[in-house]
Amino acid sequence: MKRIGLLGCGAIGTQIALAIDSGKVPATLTHVYDGSKEASASLVEKLKNKPTIVENSHLLSSNPIDIVVEAASQDAVKDVALSVLQNKKDLMIMSVGALLDESIYDILSDACKDFKKTIYLPSGAISGLDGIKSVKDELESITITTTKHPRSLKGAKFFESSEIDLDKIESSTIIFEGTAKEAVTLFPANINVAALLSLSGIGSENTSVKIVADPNTDKNTHHIEASGKFGKMTFIIENFPDPNNPKTSRLAILSGIETLRKYCSDEIQIGT
Ligand SMILES: NC(=O)c1ccc[n+]([C@@H]2O[C@H](COP(=O)([O-])OP(=O)(O)OC[C@H]3O[C@@H](n4cnc5c(N)ncnc54)[C@H](O)[C@@H]3O)[C@@H](O)[C@H]2O)c1
Structure with a gap:
């Protein structure tokens, strides 16, 4: 054992x-x-x-x-x-x-x-890393859009220097667009999935990340699109947050x- x-x-x-x-x-x-x-x-x-x-x-x-x-x-x-x-x-x-x-x-x-x-x-809160790893050498673009309830984003370093008030968001709003490298620094406890995609694929400077706060969702959703010489892959993962920590998905x-x-x-x- x-x-x-x-x-x-x-x-x-x-x-x-x-x-x-x-x-x-x-x-x-x-x-x-x-x-x-x-x-x-x-x-x-x-x-x-x-x-x-x-x-x-x-x-x-x-x-x-x-x-x-x-x-x-x-x-x-x-x-x-x-x-x-x-x-x-x-x-x-x-x-x-x-x-x-x-x-x-x-x-x-x-x-x-x-x-x-x-x-x-571990693949963490997403699926599809097996495919991304296999096509790594033929990958030309990869993007992830993560949508979470504002309460799942609270406390992130990003808000120390942002005007955005999560409590005032009333509909689905893009709050961040940038590279995985920037996302992981500004949202260290929220976006480990962007790090996993970067490490499996073409690196953190070439992985694009969009973070959306949606007060009407009860899920942590990740929409991933990858394309290149091999063709195209799209993954949508709709996760329920863990009841003990809404930043963390059950998956x-x-x-x-x-x-x-x-x-x-x-x-x-x-x-x-
Ligand atoms: N890979 C993924 O997809 C994925 C998904 C969700 C969470 N995570 C990461 O996994 C980690 C744990 O997540 P969680 O939901 O269990 O968080 P949590 O906040 O529920 O638990 C973390 C625990 O670790 C302890 N801790 C924090 N820093 C420590 C340190 N330096 N030394 C000793 N103890 C320390 C805290 O006291 C707390 O009890 C977080 O970093 C989170 O960002 C990764």
């Missing part, structure tokens, strides 16, 4: 831990850490098989585990990812936006080779669980 350390005990971390505890992911959750002691204690209380709460995030990978699962924040990735690989553990990252910083991407990519370890990035949680289940299982692997 694989042994797992979990960094981040919020909406995603909790559901991943419950999936391990119920046997859906054939593994043992041995250690957890969250910057909030309440969050880690409240998670452990929900589990039949109680993991140890460690005192800081670096202690996760100094224990005898196989993989650290990050479900915390971009800062957490910047802080611990390299030491996880140096400690010869695999890493699954949910806060994918952190990897659009090229120096971090390059350091982690080199560390994977040096320490012979793997970083897993993002389920994709994290499935990636981990695959990592922990010996079986036929389906899909590209």
Whole structure:
């Protein structure tokens, strides 16, 4: 059985831990850490098989585990990812936006080779990354339009310097248009999907992002269009937000669980 350390005990971390505890992911959750002691204690209380709460995030990978699962924040990735690989553990990252910083991407990519370890990035709140990866060399344009309820966008760095008042939006309104690189910086907790598309395809400067606030929607919708020599692909994903964190879609949680289940299982692997 694989042994797992979990960094981040919020909406995603909790559901991943419950999936391990119920046997859906054939593994043992041995250690957890969250910057909030309440969050880690409240998670452990929900589990039949109680993991140890460690005192800081670096202690996760100094224990005898196989993989650290990050479900915390971009800062957490910047802080611990390299030491996880140096400690010869695999890493699954949910806060994918952190990897659009090229120096971090390059350091982690080199560390994977040096320490012979793997970083897993689940497809998160979108589908279609298998196709995008396959046509990468023939891709000429890729755009994503993300539509969310204003409450799912609240607190983003973008609003510190914007005149837009989310509470006053009465109909579907485009609030941001730019590259994935800009989007991930200005909406770090909202648009990890743009980072995933960039990393699978033609990079964050060549991936166009539009963010729409719609007070009449109850879904997080992603409309992706990719075209090039191979032809054209269009994906529309209509996600229900997680009740515990409206910024996070249910699909993002389920994709994290499935990636981990695959990592922990010996079986036929389906899909590209
Ligand atoms: N890849 C995707 O498609 C996708 C989708 C949704 C969310 N996410 C990302 O996954 C991460 C977790 O999402 P969530 O919905 O569970 O968020 P959440 O806010 O519900 O939980 C995050 C938890 O991590 C803890 N935390 C934050 N920074 C930390 C740090 N540096 N060290 C230790 N603990 C820290 C917080 O205290 C909190 O308990 C976020 O970064 C989010 O942007 C990715």
